Amino acid sequence: MTALHEMTLSGLKAGLDAGEFTSVEIVSALLGRIESLDPQLNAFITVLGEAALADAARADEARARGDAGPLCGLPIVHKDIFCMRDVRTTCGSRMLENFVSPYDATVVERLAGAGAVVLGKTNMDEFAMGSSNETSWFGPVKNPWDPACSPGGSSGGSAAAVAARLAPAATATDTGGSIRQPAALTGTVGIKPTYGRVSRYGMIAFASSLDQAGVITRTAEDSARLLGVMAGFDERDSTSIDHPVPDYVGELDVALDGLRIGIVRQHFDAGLDASCAQAVRDALAELEKRGAVLTEVDLPNLDYCVPTYYVVAPAECSSNLSRFDGVRFGYRAKDPEDLLDLYCRSRGEGFGAEVKRRIMTGTYVLSAGYYDAYYLQAQKVRQLISEDFRRAFADVDLIAGPTTPTPAFRLGDKTDDPITMYLNDIYTIGANLAGLPALSAPCGMVDGLPVGLHLVGPHWSEGRLLAATHQYQQDTAWHEAAPEAFR
């Protein structure tokens, strides 16, 4: 039999349904792997050993009673940005190092309600601000494919845990590429749904008009399984949209015949590593073989995506993170002289350098005299970028290209220059600015490191993205490759 850690969520579900093993056996096996292997990766901030085993035992009892939910007894991990009642929720920050959440995020609640068992909370860039996991207060995560490399970020812990077979599935969040970029750099599947598709309630906010929750798994089928449970209207999130949730698993078998896939010429310009470009072209040829029709589309304002993002996201972050004041929760500086000193030192000591830079960038672009030139202008350019996508989707069903310009880069390589780090998200940020669903799937290897294929669709086309990826995964085996040290 395949080892339990090698199995996908869907494989585990089939085994549980057939009585081949129990949830307690799965959870014990994975907790053992986490204990022995995670010290090499630092993918976890908190491991929920006893609680996970107790949940697994309850799941096994529920199954025996004939009361199994759609994810009954299946192991998952949560990015440490999701509040989990009575569990420490740090968001990768010293600010929340000792924060014990008094409530559950809707995502946490829905997955638990479906029977999923949570093994732990995963490491991440501080407040999800970073593309390499190096801004975490709890130290960087290492890439299972090469420990000298970054797994990407901000959901680096979730991606590394799934790639290293420490868990078959993880929740994650994406503001500018934080699900898809780490998925690409670790050879996993990561989907960021349409803005408003999954509730943001209890998901610690970074940039509220861009943040969206999604998942990282090894197959499109597993992503479909989780997303079907997580998606849907939530009255506790005022930006949640009431739109029907289709049967994502049921739609996976939709054939690619006649699917119109747009290729953006600029995606293959000088900035893209030549070997990555080849891997992506090979993947496109594979999709064509399955019946997809490739056509060229133009996104004329593509080059403005990153600068637009680095005005809008910091502006929203400066506002969202004003709640951390050292008074109601979070880090508090010792022996403050007065209230102003309490605020300034609690925030100055509680936040790391990148978070402070983003708060200050946001404060600057929103301040008197600069608002029109930066923030308002960025919101106008954001409209142009969205219109580019709207025009493109009049002619094609999906847009495909690379997820990142290069495979995983070395830890420490991009920490000196924020702009170099920011440009890593050049292909992914557009989907956030326009609120579109997007997915990264493994499509090749370059020098032993995975390459990601990026798919973007019109609003609410998650099912189409997952089906196209599922069809691709029927003919290819990139998603089955495992890093040698973690087989």
Add this chain to the structure above:
Amino acid sequence: MSLDNEQVQHIALLARLRLADDELGETVEKLSRIVDFVDQLAAAPTDDVVPMAHPLNAVQRLRPDAVTEPDDRDHLQQNAAAVSDGLYLVPKVIE
């Protein structure tokens, strides 16, 4: 450098952030680079473009003005550094 020490100290105060002495130089340098980078937005053709308010043009949903949450103060205050009689304690504001 597009920003100087004094400007960055002012922004830090607006943002209620105390920068340590050894943080200031690097912050000025990196913030300047970020500002220079986003300056390219000025060249975008945005005459007559309506600024985007929401990715799906949705409007803010409203709900009846009714109490929906139970009182959970004691539980919520367990994360505070200093509380007394249900109140948050901070340094004295008025002499």
